[in-house]
Amino acid sequence: MPVPLLEVRNLKKYFSTPAGPLHAVDDLSFTIGQGETLGVVGESGCGKSTLGRVILNLLPATAGDVLFDGESVIGVSREKLLALRRNMQIIFQDPFSSLDPRMSVSELIAEPLQLYKVYRTRAELTEKVESLMETVGLAPRLYNAYPHELDGGRRQRIGVARALALDPRFIVCDEPVSALDVSIQAQILNLMQDIQAEKGLTYLFITHNLSVVKHISNDILVMYLGRMMEKCSSKELFTHTLHPYSKALLSAIPNPTIDGRRERILLKGELSSPINPKPGCRFAARCQYAGPQCFETAPPLEEVMPRHFVACHRVREINQL
Amino acid sequence: MKLLEIQDLTIHYVTDDGTVKAVNGISLELEKGETLGLVGETGAGKTTTALGILGLVPDPPGRIVGGRVLFEGENLLEKTPHQMRKIRGEKISMIFQDPMTALNPVLTVGDQISEVILLHQKTSHAEAALKACEMLELVGIPAERAGDYPHQFSGGMKQRVVIAIALACNPTLLIADEPTTALDVTIQAQVIDMIGALKEKIGTSMLLITHDLGVVAEVCDRVAILYAGEIVEAGTLRQIYQETSHPYTKGLFGSLPRLDLEVERLSPIQGLMPDPTDLPAGCSFAPRCPHAGPLCQSTPPRPCEIAPGHLVRCHLFDGGAAPKKEVL
Numbered sequence: 009m010p011v012p013l014l015e016v017r018n019l020k021k022y023f024s025t026p027a028g029p030l031h032a033v034d035d036l037s038f039t040i041g042q043g044e045t046l047g048v049v050g051e052s053g054c055g056k057s058t059l060g061r062v063i064l065n066l067l068p069a070t071a072g073d074v075l076f077d078g079e080s081v082i083g084v085s086r087e088k089l090l091a092l093r094r095n096m097q098i099i100f101q102d103p104f105s106s107l108d109p110r111m112s113v114s115e116l117i118a119e120p121l122q123l124y125k126v127y128r129t130r131a132e133l134t135e136k137v138e139s140l141m142e143t144v145g146l147a148p149r150l151y152n153a154y155p156h157e158l159d160g161g162r163r164q165r166i167g168v169a170r171a172l173a174l175d176p177r178f179i180v181c182d183e184p185v186s187a188l189d190v191s192i193q194a195q196i197l198n199l200m201q202d203i204q205a206e207k208g209l210t211y212l213f214i215t216h217n218l219s220v221v222k223h224i225s226n227d228i229l230v231m232y233l234g235r236m237m238e239k240c241s242s243k244e245l246f247t248h249t250l251h252p253y254s255k256a257l258l259s260a261i262p263n264p265t266i267d268g269r270r271e272r273i274l275l276k277g278e279l280s281s282p283i284n285p286k287p288g289c290r291f292a293a294r295c296q297y298a299g300p301q302c303f304e305t306a307p308p309l310e311e312v313m314p315r316h317f318v319a320c321h322r323v324r325e326i327n328q329l
Numbered sequence: 330m331k332l333l334e335i336q337d338l339t340i341h342y343v344t345d346d347g348t349v350k351a352v353n354g355i356s357l358e359l360e361k362g363e364t365l366g367l368v369g370e371t372g373a374g375k376t377t378t379a380l381g382i383l384g385l386v387p388d389p390p391g392r393i394v395g396g397r398v399l400f401e402g403e404n405l406l407e408k409t410p411h412q413m414r415k416i417r418g419e420k421i422s423m424i425f426q427d428p429m430t431a432l433n434p435v436l437t438v439g440d441q442i443s444e445v446i447l448l449h450q451k452t453s454h455a456e457a458a459l460k461a462c463e464m465l466e467l468v469g470i471p472a473e474r475a476g477d478y479p480h481q482f483s484g485g486m487k488q489r490v491v492i493a494i495a496l497a498c499n500p501t502l503l504i505a506d507e508p509t510t511a512l513d514v515t516i517q518a519q520v521i522d523m524i525g526a527l528k529e530k531i532g533t534s535m536l537l538i539t540h541d542l543g544v545v546a547e548v549c550d551r552v553a554i555l556y557a558g559e560i561v562e563a564g565t566l567r568q569i570y571q572e573t574s575h576p577y578t579k580g581l582f583g584s585l586p587r588l589d590l591e592v593e594r595l596s597p598i599q600g601l602m603p604d605p606t607d608l609p610a611g612c613s614f615a616p617r618c619p620h621a622g623p624l625c626q627s628t629p630p631r632p633c634e635i636a637p638g639h640l641v642r643c644h645l646f647d648g649g650a651a652p653k654k655e656v657l
Contacts, residue, residue, distance in 0.1 A: 262541065
């Protein structure tokens, strides 16, 4: 296993609401190796985007720590944080609202470089912007275009160029392709893989789309209502799915094929509220295997098989391990 | 007799910046009880086709330039607005994409369901309210919640309410426009299963509009692939998924990350959709097509039946252009 670049330790993020604390991220711990991609999957409201933001300290953490290359990101001074952020960037979900409509393509891409005063002269800056545009596949004629003139795929390329501008080592990708059509989505996914191979980047890839995450990740973390349910290598998750929630999630995906239809596990009900969650397993209310113990104590994360972590009281029983 | 037969439907949006050719001569047929999937990317003309069938294309700027929409043998395009109002909601109804905006926030869901019933059937308010409760039960929502407002429901529940409204008058044709796109996968699975079961029960035919080839494989009998306002390939599920012929359809399948296959690298379609105000002179897919020859640039291909019921609109099949390389 490569050296961990990012280490998350018992990270918690609670939001206070009139009805009580909302547990968006609840006690997550994991590491991401240098040059690897960790995929985070879950449904809306499971806290995956919050996780990405807390890791970059865009939102203050409630408890726990995030170490980037051995240095803490949480609770550091503004100067320190600015220096760290140079190496930690984010690509946002919606290329329609994450770009300032009054800035041209070149201004948008140059912005991070200007903020960090990377170049002394205008010529160097222009050269860098042009080379970034080439890297992400934006035609030079779009140099002075504005976001509203571009389609979603091209706008997302600007988002990628902005994230790459400072030559970071780590990028949080928050649903970077979910707003795009499949043919464009494939173009952007290939681009992100090429850049990763070329620059040795590390990704935290947040998405609700299991097919995308399987395609791009080394490891996958399945989240449900702020908690980690299962974490293992991408291959392992799709061959030996152990957690009942992961199983249901996998079986719910409509497969674009007409033979070999799988048996579908239909989940009862809907996501319960993350506000003041009840003790016990967060998934218990929808789980077909839930027993009395599941409603009483939260299951700890266990290494059930080598490098395969599952949080479920009955995992051995269900899977006959 | 076919339940729905669309012949050469052409719809343009006339704007100051030019004419957007949204739908360009679409022809399709739907048998009773059948489910047809209409698949395409953003801007392919899927929703405009649906609005065209229902006579809901906003005019201006929308204009139905030509074609016929035969529903139970009658041309809907010749109906008066009053006659269309009788048909919409009773014989043909539509499930809209976004359940968050399709419901009226200031009316209870019970009232919104009984509204349809009161409009189309001679019943008292009390009877309609009772029927509304039945519909809610049918889509898996307890009848006690009839007095609740849309904001009190989750996304999946709201979509169930929208489906209850659409099915309240037992329509013969249901048009579902991306009914599960806004939902999470586990909720999507619940809703897809429910639509399938209700369709059986009521015996409705369905036109399912979607961009998700996975959903189509689970729900539909036949599929039509739309590109730049034209049907480029149409056929049964087997013909589209296993005997894929049109280069665009192949490109769509190549772009999909798959759960069931190991693919190192995706093979996306190069380039972008053409500008609908300025479509290419020849085949509209030619600029992105790996097999395009000179004929493709100059002459639009005609639909050609390569197997019974399997239509492909491409010069590779109508005996026109020779393939650039032998790949098919």
